[in-house]
Amino acid sequence: MTSTTPHEHILAQPRILDLFAGPGGLDVAGHSLDIPSLGIEWDRSACLTRYAAGLDTLHADVSEVRRNAFESLPPEINVLAGGPPCQTYSVAGHGAGRQALDRVKGYIERLMTGDSDQEIDEDLKTLPDPRTALVLEPLRYAIQATRSPNREHRPYDVIILEQVREVEELWKHYAKVLEETGLPDGTKYKVVVDVLATETYGVPQTRSRAVLIARREGLGKPSLPSPTHRSYEAKEWNRGNKKNGRAQAEQAALYEGTGPETDQRQAAGDEELRHWRSMGDALADKVGSHPGRRTPFLVRSNYGSSSHPGRRGVRSDQQPAFTVTGKISRFVVFQHLDESTVYEGARFSMNEAGMLQTFPPDYPWSGTAQAQQVGNAVPPLFGAHLLSAALGLPKPDPKTLRVPWQPATDEQRAKLRSNGCGASDACTDKCPQAKDQVAPPSSVRPRKTRTTKESVK
Structure with missing residues (x-):
């Protein structure tokens, strides 16, 4: 379902929390719509790009912030967004995430029924690749918002998620529990899920993404963004x-x-x-x-x-x-x-x-x-279409993203890094360590060679 109704801004002052923010694709989209954002990103180089671009950033592990620093997040944030790392779900990866789909669905059910974080964290350690569990973080943030005294236990109004198309099945399960079960405090959402082709939104690239848009009950049923361009065939x-x-x-x-x-x-x-x-x-x-x-x-x-x-x-x-x-x-x-x-x-x-x-x-x-940063990012124009549809805004003007970007000044960059890393010119002990930023190789579906029995067959 795509949007066909007149534009009705559902939030007077939207502000985005961008999980797994990368170099800033969704934040640049927000910037083009005059929507402020705060990104959480653990990769040092992606954070350096974000600081240089003038984007508010926490150089931190998304899971660690949820466990130990959630109360420090700005309470006025009302839009949760994120694109969890896709390596274990992508067809280009080893497939640990795809093979664990049923287990991940079970963890979703447990989160919604209020199982303790400690028990779930312990069980998640048994997954073959720990990155598979990161797809649960947006849901865990949505739940944590309802438990936060700093937010006065207010749930997020809007949730926007995107991932490789292989995650569509999980987003549909997200939708089912958000609509039917609700968060542990009883909050429910209206949700729409589909796989969208980025070239149909003016991106000069064929890229399919599984998308979820959710609005808290009372804010109207969400719609997917209407295509603006033809599909490439x-x-x-x-x-x-x-x-x-x-x-x-x-x-x-x-x-x-x-x-x-x-x-x-x-x-x-x-x-x-x-x-x-x-x-x-x-x-x-x-x-x-x-x-x-x-x-x-x-x-x-x-x-x-x-x-x-x-x-x-x-x-x-x-x-x-x-x-x-x-x-x-x-x-x-x-x-x-x-x-x-x-x-x-x-x-x-x-x-x-x-x-x-x-x-x-x-x-x-x-x-x-830098090439990895570019490839991992949400295309900003596509992100702007998602934000506009989720928030009831007019379709974005692509011309705003064709103007050369004005980088942050040295003073601005130093301030952003001081806020994000704890020092104006360096990472600190609170930043993720370099040794932790290389994900372990998956033990699932090893690459085949001509010497394996299966290859011979």
């Missing part, structure tokens, strides 16, 4: 190109030996929607320090496509990007010398990768693993 694209003499599938075969990915999605009412945005459209013009990419190009993904991690696809500048992941810096870019000759050109800069995610040009990516 690769078969139709290939047919059109062959008809027009630009055989994209044949070009792709020159570089990979296989054609580009196939996507069966069909958008309803395409004639009323704008055409999806291409990479060329997003990167062509000079803006800020971005010099512009006007030369036609092809991109070969270093990541899988169509939910197949091993499949490498090729797209042209006339198509949307593949899902932008932490491997975006490995995408090979081929540029045209003439109609028949191509050469390997400059790969995407972090500024360009961010723009494909709809971050503003010149967003101040900082620290290490």
Whole structure:
């Protein structure tokens, strides 16, 4: 269900708590809508990017804040948002989260019936990969809000969650218990869940996300954001190109030996929607320090496509990007010398990768693993659509995200880091330790080699 009713602002002064905030995708979305936010993020480099961007940040572990510092959070926060880490649920990972779905549902039931945090924490230690349990944190925060004296036990008014499409089943279970069982204090929500395609909201990239939007009872039934652009359909694209003499599938075969990915999605009412945005459209013009990419190009993904991690696809500048992941810096870019000759050109800069995610040009990516930061982020334009639908606001104006970002001053950055880390120029003992920021490898579904019996079979 998508929004069709007139806009009615359901909160006079929304303020967001962004769990697993990353480098700031949802916070930038909030900024474009003039909605303040506070992000909790444990990765040091992502926090450095956030400080450089001028975003309010706690450099902390989400679980640790809930256990020991929840009362220090601003009591006026009324919107809970988050995108828990997806590695154990994504098809590109080892699958520990997908294989533990029924167990995680059981923990959801236990949380809603009021089981003690201590008992649940002890049981969660038996999961093969501890990251699987992080998908429970938004629900645990929602419950903790009703137990907080600092908040006068007020529940969050709105909850917005997004994850890889494989988590849709868990979001549906969230919806069931939020609507039917309610939080332990009796608070219930109206909830909508679905898998949305980001290119249908103007993001120049195909990326499917499982989304949950919940409103506290009495605030009206939520709706999903209405699409603004057509869905990308690769078969139709290939047919059109062959008809027009630009055989994209044949070009792709020159570089990979296989054609580009196939996507069966069909958008309803395409004639009323704008055409999806291409990479060329997003990167062509000079803006800020971005010099512009006007030369036609092809991109070969270093990541899988169509939910197949091993499949490498090729797209042209006339198509949307593949899902932008932490491997975006490995995408090979081929540029045209003439109609028949191509050469390997400059790969995407972090500024360009961010723009494909709809971050503003010149967003101040900082620290290490910047490609991973870009890939982990919520596309800000998509996040703005989610926030607008959840809060009853008009559709966001994408032009606000195409203006070069103004980074924080040194003084502002020092103040933000002092608040987030405890010192103006360094991390402190209260920050997550570097040794804890590398997740242990999952013991589930080890990668196969040709020497295993199963491979031989």
